[in-house]
Amino acid sequence: MNELWRRLLVLFHRKRFDRELEEEMQFHLEMQAEENQGSGLDAIEAGYAARRQFGNAALLRETSREMWGWGPIERLQQDLGYAFRMMRKNPGFTAAALLVLALAIGGNTTIFSAVNALLLNPFPYPHPDRLVSIQVRQDGGVWYGSVLIRDFFDWHEENAVFQEPAGFGWSTSNVTGQSLSGFTEPERMICGRATAGFLRVLGIQPALGRYFTPAGDQPGGPPVVVLSYGMWQRRFGGLVQYAPEGPLSFGPGSSGNCPRGRVVDRRRAVDENRQWSLSTRRSRGGPS
Amino acid sequence: MHRESKRSRTEIPPGTLYMLILKTLARGPLHGYAIAQQIKRMSDEVLRVEEGSLYPALQRMLIKGWVTAEWVPAGPKRRARVYRLTPAGRKQLSAEVSDFTRVMQAIVRVIEPA
Numbered sequence: 001m002n003e004l005w006r007r008l009l010v011l012f013h014r015k016r017f018d019r020e021l022e023e024e025m026q027f028h029l030e031m032q033a034e035e036n037q038g039s040g041l042d043a044i045e046a047g048y049a050a051r052r053q054f055g056n057a058a059l060l061r062e063t064s065r066e067m068w069g070w071g072p073i074e075r076l077q078q079d080l081g082y083a084f085r086m087m088r089k090n091p092g093f094t095a096a097a098l099l100v101l102a103l104a105i106g107g108n109t110t111i112f113s114a115v116n117a118l119l120l121n122p123f124p125y126p127h128p129d130r131l132v133s134i135q136v137r138q139d140g141g142v143w144y145g146s147v148l149i150r151d152f153f154d155w156h157e158e159n160a161v162f163q164e165p166a167g168f169g170w171s172t173s174n175v176t177g178q179s180l181s182g183f184t185e186p187e188r189m190i191c192g193r194a195t196a197g198f199l200r201v202l203g204i205q206p207a208l209g210r211y212f213t214p215a216g217d218q219p220g221g222p223p224v225v226v227l228s229y230g231m232w233q234r235r236f237g238g239l240v241q242y243a244p245e246g247p248l249s250f251g252p253g254s255s256g257n258c259p260r261g262r263v264v265d266r267r268r269a270v271d272e273n274r275q276w277s278l279s280t281r282r283s284r285g286g287p288s
Numbered sequence: 289m290h291r292e293s294k295r296s297r298t299e300i301p302p303g304t305l306y307m308l309i310l311k312t313l314a315r316g317p318l319h320g321y322a323i324a325q326q327i328k329r330m331s332d333e334v335l336r337v338e339e340g341s342l343y344p345a346l347q348r349m350l351i352k353g354w355v356t357a358e359w360v361p362a363g364p365k366r367r368a369r370v371y372r373l374t375p376a377g378r379k380q381l382s383a384e385v386s387d388f389t390r391v392m393q394a395i396v397r398v399i400e401p402a
Contacts, residue, residue, distance in 0.1 A: 031321040059340065
């Protein structure tokens with residue numbers, strides 16, 4: 001470990017390293033020259049003799065530096081520097097090459113992302129090959145993804161093919177009442193309205209608490225809210241038990257105490273809007 | 289002149305240079321030139337360390353942490369780099385000496401007149 005540290009230091013302080021090595025060589029040469037003088041040579045001859053004995057100073061410096069093991073990296077640095085200099089000298093060519101590369105890489109990335117999302121990635125739900133989406137249309141008309149609620153339940157009663165129906169629709173709701181920090185700002189947020197079996201069909205388990213019951217599907221049944229993970233953390237501070245002190249209302253226009261919030265684990269629910277066509281929203285067309 | 293000195297110069301056996309340098313430094317910290325001089329002197333001029341191998345070897349020892357180096361003033365306008373043995377270097381020295389002695393004794397046993 002220390003060894004690597006020392007080697008890194010040298011990598012980043014190359015000039016100082018070179019200077020010090022140079023100084024050391026110089027000192028050695030001088031000492032050698034002095035000794036030669038002591039053996040009876042005159043000053044200039046002593047210097048020459050010393051240099052001869054020293055050998056190839058440049059080679060020595062190179063070898064010494066090689067010892068630190070950064071040779072390949074330093075060569076790579078030099079090559080990269082050279083490459084950049086050449087590119088700067090030929091701006092037209094460099095620009096053309098960069099453009100081609102950018103187009104190729106960008107195009108590839110885009111196409112792959114699209115293909116990946118649509119074709120390659122399986123649904124993040126269990127048994128994705130068994131999920132179907134049902135659409136309706138009038139004779140010769142356009143396929144609609146939405147149906148009336150009553151029709152939805154009628155189909156389910158007469159259904160012999162599908163294991164379990166699930167309906168879902170987007171809507172917005174106003175959340176008022178207290179939150180943990182005590183502020184009472186109403187929030188308007190996007191929520192989904194779903195039938196009882198919806199999350200079960202998708203294989204999503206609530207992280208805490210109970211989920212929808214079939215009773216909730218009946219008109220006038222108890223209203224139940226499943227909170228997303230993010231909202232649970234944000235507005236309710238991640239508490240498991242929460243008894244609102246004042247009226248806490250979810251939903252357009254309705255008020256009244258909600259039962260304890262149930263919590264759903266964090267899943268991306270965006271796919272539902274695309275893949276799932278049965279919804280509980282009112283639609284324009286009628287079934288064929 | 290250069291040729292003359294080459295004839296009387298014996299090659300240092302490979303793998304022993306480090307041991308020689310470490311042992312020299314075990315007797316006291318020295319700068320590079322002095323290390324070469326001392327090896328030459330103590331071996332009665334038989335072993336001469338080339339500068340081309342001395343300094344790379346010293347660098348290697350610095351990397352491995354067997355020696356440390358510091359700059360020491362050595363005259364009115366210059367300074368010398370003095371190397372000093374570290375405890376790790378001492379350990380390395382004794383390991384190399386024992387290896388070397390073992391090999392040497394084995395060789396002697398082989399070449400001894402039967």
